[in-house]
């Protein structure tokens with residue numbers, strides 16, 4: 188059997204037989220505990236700064252962000268964005284339960300269908316599961332309520348993201364996924380697909396010069412719902428005292 | 442498998458240096474990757490420590506590769522995927538064809554994958570009546586031109602904008618002949634429209650994998666265009682091609698390596714799309730492939746374990762080494778004569794296809810060390826090239842003249858007094874010959890060296906040893 192042949196060739200190269208049981212147990216332990224490595228200090232910030240870092244990074248990567256106070260603000264923000272970009276007010280929407288409570292009737296001109304995306308869709312509205320401030324990256328795990336095609340086929344992708352879903356580093360997002368997601372098929376926590384999206388699609392294949400709008404969306408717009416009081420910009424709310432995070436930037440004189 | 446022209450490296454290089462189109466393209470590209478990488482690295486103070494972590498993660502995985510591959514397979518199966526173990530490129534080609542046939546495939550879309558180039562998947566599918574369509578923009582134009590990539594992350598590195606326009610006009614004949622390509626953007630838009638049709642037609646999508654994750658059974662791809670995601674999401678069947686050294690233990694390990702990859706490659710903090718695929722479509726999902734196959738290929742990797750070249754298996758294919766290589770910058774990628782160019786190719790190609798055909802590659806280096814200094818997983822590329830040179834020498838594959846000169850040198854080098862005497866004599870002679878000239882344009886027996894540069898004539902003052910001895914005496918006084 189080829190599998191045994193390949194594993195045998197590997198062991199011959201490494202000049203040993205199969206690993207002894209206690210070594211295997213140690214490696215299985217490493218898989219189960221998945222230790223973290225160094226996490227860059229740049230995202231170890233108080234909540235408002237973490238959200239601000241996320242926004243800065245999305246904008247640096249040619250995406251756009253608009254903050255709204257709650258889910259009820261989404262229809263107006265979306266309608267105005269589409270009008271400003273000269274886009275039609277029809278869109279395909281993620282069939283996510285969270286979107287059902289949005290008062291769409293406030294903007295009767297918006298037309299939508301809840302389904303996966305098709306090649307003819309021009310605008311998609313996706314549900315943001317999490318986002319990583321470190322690089323301005325959206326994390327979009329596939330689910331019945333979050334089809335992957337919504338990230339790919341339309342020229343314009345709009346993502347509704349709760350501020351409370353923004354984490355500093357990727358590792359925090361993995362831990363949240365491990366804790367919250369259950370995959371019936373594998374018994375694990377990984378869905379079929381997770382896309383990490385950082386800005387709109389692009390290519391530098393023509394003379395190593397960056398051009399936006401390759402095969403995926405040309406525009407990526409985030410509607411950020413401020414559901415996290417602790418994450419509001421300082422001054423907008425009574426901000427809690429900044430928490431000293433492990434590995435965070437040392438205070439002057441520290 | 443792709444034909445090997447590495448034995449003709451010298452001729453290839455000479456032709457490359459005399460090719461004005463290629464030299465223009467290399468000139469345009471020069472510096473772009475370097476500046477972007479330098480900027481990204483400067484913005485992450487932890488970068489150097491992350492390189493050490495990246496090296497250690499890969500070393501740990503390679504030392505336990507059998508364990509992690511076995512664990513990986515179990516997780517893929519649990520998520521409803523299949524793993525096909527293939528020792529040789531032949532095995533892998535046969536498996537891919539078999540999956541495509543079972544799926545009744547007529548059109549197969551492909552994401553950019555160097556292992557696919559290594560295996561020659563396209564030619565094999567075509568020969569069997571299946572149409573492969575490359576969807577990465579750079580790979581797409583190369584397929585139109587019937588060429589191979591000249592760079593591992595920027596396949597069309599050797600082309601100029603004029604080439605794109607000319608090829609699109611020549612081959613997209615259904616579009617108005619007098620259409621205008623005012624901007625690069627217009628070329629991109631045309632390719633997008635053309636490829637959209639293909640994405641929707643395809644029965645099977647084939648991608649590579651930047652990483653495989655043992656903890657979860659996931660394959661990871663990294664792109665900026667989104668073509669890899671369309672390739673693996675829309676067709677009914679997804680095939681991921683991966684060589685055995687792509688596996689890493691956990692999501693945390695992959696995450697640390699991803700922090701290095703995009704910064705080293707394109708100078709981005711993170712690529713636009715980093716995607717983790719785990720198994721086939723779930724019951725209630727509205728999209729995604731119904732079949733998920735991983736073709737896991739040894740293809741010569743296991744032979745590298747336990748040798749000097751095991752370190753090369755840490756490579757994450759970022760291309761920083763070639764972007765920073767003066768030889769690559771002068772001759773481009775095709776001169777190297779096989780799939781992998783630049784310093785990583787000069788080490789890997791002899792390992793995978795044999796030093797007998799590729800003995801010139803490890804010499805295609807100035808040993809300036811820039812490749813090693815930028816490699817995100819700290820592969821000692823110059824040292825490994827030197828190992829190949831030594832092996833090649835031992836195997837008596839070096840041209841006779843070079844060997845006898847080196848033997849002569851070795852005789853003197855083992856006899857310090859004779860060496861000092863001989864160099865003193867030679868320097869004296871060269872000094873006399875070169876007096877007033879400052880440099881030699883050519884020297885007997887050293888034509889290969891002086892062809893491309895001048896040898897400075899020795900300054901009066903004697904050999905290094907003589908000067909050193911004088912200086913030491915002076916210091917003691």
Ligand code: SF4
Pocket residue numbers: 705755756757758759760761762763785812815816817818819820
């Ligand atoms: S050898 Fe190092 S620098 Fe070169 S492609 Fe591989 S990882 Fe990148």
